Amino acid sequence: EDQVTQSPEALRLQEGESSSLNCSYTVSGLRGLFWYRQDPGKGPEFLFTLYSAGEEKEKERLKATLTKKESFLHITAPKPEDSATYLCAVQGEGSQGNLIFGKGTKLSVKP
Amino acid sequence: GAVVSQHPSRVICKSGTSVKIECRSLDFQATTMFWYRQFPKQSLMLMATSNEGSKATYEQGVEKDKFLINHASLTLSTLTVTSAHPEDSSFYICSASEGSRNQPQHFGDGTRLSIL
Numbered sequence: 052e053d054q055v056t057q058s059p060e061a062l063r064l065q066e067g068e069s070s071s072l073n074c075s076y077t078v079s080g081l082r083g084l085f086w087y088r089q090d091p092g093k094g095p096e097f098l099f100t101l102y103s104a105g106e107e108k109e110k111e112r113l114k115a116t117l118t119k120k121e122s123f124l125h126i127t128a129p130k131p132e133d134s135a136t137y138l139c140a141v142q143g144e145g146s147q148g149n150l151i152f153g154k155g156t157k158l159s160v161k162p
Numbered sequence: 163g164a165v166v167s168q169h170p171s172r173v174i175c176k177s178g179t180s181v182k183i184e185c186r187s188l189d190f191q192a193t194t195m196f197w198y199r200q201f202p203k204q205s206l207m208l209m210a211t212s213n214e215g216s217k218a219t220y221e222q223g224v225e226k227d228k229f230l231i232n233h234a235s236l237t238l239s240t241l242t243v244t245s246a247h248p249e250d251s252s253f254y255i256c257s258a259s260e261g262s263r264n265q266p267q268h269f270g271d272g273t274r275l276s277i278l
Binding site: 149152154155 | 207
């Protein structure tokens with residue numbers, strides 16, 4: 052069964068304090084691993100897709116990496132506006148295109 | 163970029179009412195759309211896969227007679243919660259992707275359904 056586990060559940064950082072979020076996954080044939088940002092009361096906003104181990108993607112203060120078992124979302128010098136819930140999802144070869152989501156990491160960045 | 167619009171954003175209604183939620187892909191065509199439900203502090207859980215021109219595929223445990231899905235065109239899917247009860251109160255979100263299956267899905271802003 053495809054499964055996604057994210058840690059930590061919640062993370063509090065001071066502005067400028069870099070850290071990483073973890074996404075561990077098990078999937079039968081990975082088609083893609085996706086990172087999303089979700090603000091309260093909103094739908095997930097797409098950040099990155101990673102397709103194969105060793106791949107990395109960057110966008111502003113965020114960098115996503117992928118191994119065969121997990122993905123990390125690195126946040127460098129975060130700002131208060133980076134506060135949100137970050138969701139990780141996988142798409143397996145047996146799916147119809149749907150995503151399996153983790154529960155997310157709620158990030159709070161204090162000024 | 164790909165935009166998915168979902169309407170309404172919030173519904174409050176009495177028990178027994180049927181509620182229709184619309185999901186539109188604004189600048190691309192989507193042969194497949196997905197409906198998810200999200201409870202507080204929980205993952206998004208797939209309810210059903212909506213296929214244009216054919217019947218939706220429902221996940222185990224999701225009642226197809228209660229959650230009616232219609233995907234009448236390449237840009238519109240609707241979810242109707244029939245005879246809603248308080249336990250149906252949740253955050254419902256749709257998504258769609260353009261192109262091949264491993265392309266990112268783009269999500270609507272969700273519908274907060276509250277049944278009194």
